[in-house]
Each structure stands twice: as structure tokens, then as C-alpha cells.
Amino acid sequence: MNFVLAAGGTGGHMVPAHALAAELKSRGHGVLLITDERGARFPGLFKDVPVHILPAGRIGGGPLGWLRTARAVMRGRGEAKRIYKEHTPDAVIGFGGYAAFPALLAASAMNIPTILHEQNAVAGRTNRLLAGDAAALATAYDQVERYRPSYKAKIVLVGNPVREIVSRLGELPYPPFDEIAPLKILVTGGSQGASIFADVVPEGLGKLQPWLRRRLQVVQQCRPDDIDAVRDRYARLGIPAELMTYIEDLPEKLGDAHLVIARAGASTVAELTAAGRPAILVPYPAATDDHQTANAREMTAAGGARTIQQSGFTPDVLARQIEAMAADPVALSNAASRALSVGRPHAARDLADLVERVGGGLAPIAIGPALTPRVTSDGPVEALPA
Missing domain, CATH: 3.40.50.2000 (Glycogen Phosphorylase B;)
Known part of the structure; x- marks a missing residue:
């Protein structure tokens, strides 16, 4: 046909x-x-x-x-x-x-x-x-x-x-994570990045408890206008971070990640649940009919994500949510399984x-x-x- x-x-x-x-x-x-x-x-x-x-x-x-x-x-x-x-x-x-x-x-x-x-x-x-x-x-x-x-x-x-390469991630084991392994965080704001993540995420990661902060490995997508300032913030905090304006190998980065910080666009949520990756979702408040908040509901209700509205997305709130998810390696792995449970x-x-x-x-x-x-x-x- x-x-x-x-x-x-x-x-x-x-x-x-x-x-x-x-x-x-x-x-x-x-x-x-x-x-x-x-x-x-x-x-x-x-x-x-x-x-x-x-x-x-x-x-x-x-x-x-x-x-x-x-x-x-x-x-x-x-x-x-x-x-x-x-x-x-x-x-x-x-x-x-x-x-x-x-x-x-x-x-x-x-x-x-x-x-x-x-x-x-x-x-x-x-x-x-x-x-x-x-x-x-x-x-x-x-x-x-x-x-x-x-x-x-x-x-x-x-x-x-x-994409098929993303759907196959859900068939693979969740990346090993224990009390001493690095905590790999992927930050993506969609194809154009998100300035709110440039402002909040580095400072939020800097507020983590020392035992968790020194284990961080960050990959973050940034807008071209933000990338130099974000690089300076991570350098000041002593947090290793790989920054880019467009993530060409996103499926590979997603496969390596233990936790994702992202908007709640439809494709983002679909890829997170197909791959089985826990997330902190920050819906874009100007989205038509607030559809990103609606997109986040199923994954959040299943226990695979935590949703933070942009008005409440501060460094302190982000740090506390990450600590709540990553303090127990078993809990983070369970969140990954819950994300996968609602994937299609x-x-x-x-x-x-x-x-x-x-x-x-x-x-x-x-x-x-x-x-x-x-x-x-x-x-x-x-x-x-x-």
C-alpha cells in the first residue's frame, strides 16, 4: 500500500x-x-x-x-x-x-x-x-x-x-547503581534547550549532600546563549559536566543515565517510559492547554517520575527531590521499573x-x-x- x-x-x-x-x-x-x-x-x-x-x-x-x-x-x-x-x-x-x-x-x-x-x-x-x-x-x-x-x-x-534504538533500551538492564557508583544525570529541555534548567540545575546539584554531589556525572543540553555561563557554574561547583547545544547521540546518553531532568513533551515522556528511566519533569507552563502537565501525570502516578511545576522549580526543591530519589539505590531502580511499566x-x-x-x-x-x-x-x- x-x-x-x-x-x-x-x-x-x-x-x-x-x-x-x-x-x-x-x-x-x-x-x-x-x-x-x-x-x-x-x-x-x-x-x-x-x-x-x-x-x-x-x-x-x-x-x-x-x-x-x-x-x-x-x-x-x-x-x-x-x-x-x-x-x-x-x-x-x-x-x-x-x-x-x-x-x-x-x-x-x-x-x-x-x-x-x-x-x-x-x-x-x-x-x-x-x-x-x-x-x-x-x-x-x-x-x-x-x-x-x-x-x-x-x-x-x-x-x-x-525510534527503535530507544525502544530497545527498555530490554536492557538499568545501569548499575550502588552506594559508590557515579550518579549519571541527563538534563534535556527539548530540541531548543531550556533556560530555566541553565539557571536552576547547576545550583540545585551544588546543594546536594556532599556524599552525593561528589559522585555526579552530568550531561546537559543548553541554549547557545547559556552554555558558557552554565560551564562556569559547574566549574565553580567542581561538578563534572558535558554540555552541548544539541544531543545528537541522545539514545546513547539516555541509555547511560540513571536520572533525567526534562520537560514533559510527548516524545520525551514516550522515550523515558520506553527506555525505563526515572525522571524529574518540569512541564513547560506556556504549552497550549497546559498539555505537558497532563503528559506527566501517568508516569508520575506510576512512581516513575516526580513533577515540579516551573513556578516551584528552585535549586532547593530540585536538590531535595534528587536526594529523595537517589538516596536509596534500590528506590531509584524501582522508579526505573515503574517508568517502564507505563511505556509503550x-x-x-x-x-x-x-x-x-x-x-x-x-x-x-x-x-x-x-x-x-x-x-x-x-x-x-x-x-x-x-
């Missing part, structure tokens, strides 16, 4: 789309990507997949901005229809973001079935707008807010696809199974041993046994 993947240009949309593309190609299917200029430039993804860049626009800017957006969307819709006449997709899979909007509109206009994958625990605007026409709604969490109860029959829990490392496989069903004209159903999500009367999704 032939499939078109439509994704916005952020890592949260592009990484799961890339993982699905790899799975579909391994099954012998044709795959084509529609995205925006940001997505086409995303490093390390879709190297062997044809890529089309469509105009999409962004909502905002008052009446004139809306008019420009409408024109861009209609132009992108027309271009997508021309692509479909040549590519003849069996289904179009959207991963959210404005860049996916015209591609999905074109598919609906041509009666091509669409599948929407929602990476977050709160459905995004593009997916909410297009959910009514979709043949299936694939979710990453067993509770997803903002979908209408009337959509419950076509919601399927599959998880959030991660086979999300790419299960999503591909769903895509094949819809592309083949079959109704969406629960895949494998996963839970079948159902929508409650007030909108969120709850999980029932499949």
Missing part, C-alpha cells in the same frame, strides 16, 4: 512520524511525507522518504492574518490533491501541527481515509478540528482530553512511536497495524494487548480492557 504522513515541523510531531515511516517501509509499503520548511530541515529524519513542503500558515494576526492563513491552507490543499493523484495513497496519517492541516483537508475532499495520531494527553487544535472526518483517532495515553464523546468508537490507544515501546508497530487496517478498508479496533480507550461523558478518554 501507499501512505502519506502529514506532520508539523516540531520534534514532537516529526519523531513519531519518522518512527511510523520506518515501520511501514519495513513492511514493504510506500511512504511520502508532507510537512513545512521546519520539518524538512529536521536533522536525521526521513532521509530515504520523499518529502513535499506545503504552505499551511498559522492562525493569528487578526483578520488580515486569518485571511493570509486561509489562502495558504487552500493553496496547500490544492497542492496536496495534485500529489495524491500521482501518489494514490490508501490512507493519510496526520500527526498534528498546522502543516498537516491542508494535507488532511485534501484527503477528506478526495474520500481518502485519514488517521490522526495524538501525541499529547490533551488533543491539539488541528486534530480536534479534523477528528470528525477521521476514520480512526490513535492516542498515546489512556486518558486524552478535548475529544468529543461521540468519537469514542474510533479511538484506539497505541502509544507514541519512538511497540507503538510504531501497533500504529502501523491500525494504518494497514484503515488503508485496507477495515474498521479500527484495539491492537494487540493494549487497552482500548473510551471517552467519558465529560470528554477525556478512560481505558477499559481490550
Whole structure:
């Protein structure tokens, strides 16, 4: 079969789309990507997949901005229809973001079935707008807010696809950690880093009890504007730290880490739970609909993470939370197991199974041993046994 993947240009949309593309190609299917200029430039993804860049626009800017957006969307819709006449997709899979909007509109206009994958625990605007026409709604969490109860029959829990190299980490033992081993901490704020981590994390690690502080080994992602100041802080504190603006070998760094300090983006949480790594999560407060706080709930409730809202993320609070997690090596290992317990490392496989069903004209159903999500009367999704 032939499939078109439509994704916005952020890592949260592009990484799961890339993982699905790899799975579909391994099954012998044709795959084509529609995205925006940001997505086409995303490093390390879709190297062997044809890529089309469509105009999409962004909502905002008052009446004139809306008019420009409408024109861009209609132009992108027309271009997508021309692509479909040549590519003849069996289904179009959207991963959210404005860049996916015209591609999905074109598919609906041509009666091509669409599948929407929602990476977050709160459905995004593009997916909410297009959910009514979709043949299936694939979710990453067993509770997803903002979908209408009337959509419950076509919601399927599959998880959030991660790269195969990350999913394999969960099959390996947790890195050895005892009373004398180094405590390896990975700090990542997403593809652009996070200034709040540059301000808080070095000072927080410096406030750890001496017996723990002298065992630290830190890898931290920083914004280019912050990296020199962060390097000076770690040098002053005598804490060995490897700093970089972009972590190209993130799966390797994640595999080495005992504890991760990160935002609660959808891909970050999916990778942490697939790999089985305990974390301190600091949701980005400006995220639309506060979806990062919702993303963190499942992992935190399972005991695999501790969530600290940014307003309360101070060096003292961070130090106390790290001490609570790392004071007992057994407790830290248990937190890793709890993180792994809510991971869905086979999300790419299960999503591909769903895509094949819809592309083949079959109704969406629960895949494998996963839970079948159902929508409650007030909108969120709850999980029932499949």
C-alpha cells in the first residue's frame, strides 16, 4: 500500500512520524511525507522518504492574518490533491501541527481515509478540528482530553512511536547503581534547550549532600546563549559536566543515565517510559492547554517520575527531590521499573497495524494487548480492557 504522513515541523510531531515511516517501509509499503520548511530541515529524519513542503500558515494576526492563513491552507490543499493523484495513497496519517492541516483537508475532499495520531494527553487544535472526518483517532495515553464523546468508537490507544534504538533500551538492564557508583544525570529541555534548567540545575546539584554531589556525572543540553555561563557554574561547583547545544547521540546518553531532568513533551515522556528511566519533569507552563502537565501525570502516578511545576522549580526543591530519589539505590531502580511499566515501546508497530487496517478498508479496533480507550461523558478518554 501507499501512505502519506502529514506532520508539523516540531520534534514532537516529526519523531513519531519518522518512527511510523520506518515501520511501514519495513513492511514493504510506500511512504511520502508532507510537512513545512521546519520539518524538512529536521536533522536525521526521513532521509530515504520523499518529502513535499506545503504552505499551511498559522492562525493569528487578526483578520488580515486569518485571511493570509486561509489562502495558504487552500493553496496547500490544492497542492496536496495534485500529489495524491500521482501518489494514490490508501490512507493519510496526520500527526498534528498546522502543516498537516491542508494535507488532511485534501484527503477528506478526495474520500481518502485519514488517521490522526495524538501525541499529547490533551488533543491539539488541528486534530480536534479534523477528528470528525477521521476514520480512526490513535492516542498515546489512556486518558486524552478535548475529544468529543461521540468519537469514542474510533479511538484506539497505541502509544507514541519512538525510534527503535530507544525502544530497545527498555530490554536492557538499568545501569548499575550502588552506594559508590557515579550518579549519571541527563538534563534535556527539548530540541531548543531550556533556560530555566541553565539557571536552576547547576545550583540545585551544588546543594546536594556532599556524599552525593561528589559522585555526579552530568550531561546537559543548553541554549547557545547559556552554555558558557552554565560551564562556569559547574566549574565553580567542581561538578563534572558535558554540555552541548544539541544531543545528537541522545539514545546513547539516555541509555547511560540513571536520572533525567526534562520537560514533559510527548516524545520525551514516550522515550523515558520506553527506555525505563526515572525522571524529574518540569512541564513547560506556556504549552497550549497546559498539555505537558497532563503528559506527566501517568508516569508520575506510576512512581516513575516526580513533577515540579516551573513556578516551584528552585535549586532547593530540585536538590531535595534528587536526594529523595537517589538516596536509596534500590528506590531509584524501582522508579526505573515503574517508568517502564507505563511505556509503550511497540507503538510504531501497533500504529502501523491500525494504518494497514484503515488503508485496507477495515474498521479500527484495539491492537494487540493494549487497552482500548473510551471517552467519558465529560470528554477525556478512560481505558477499559481490550
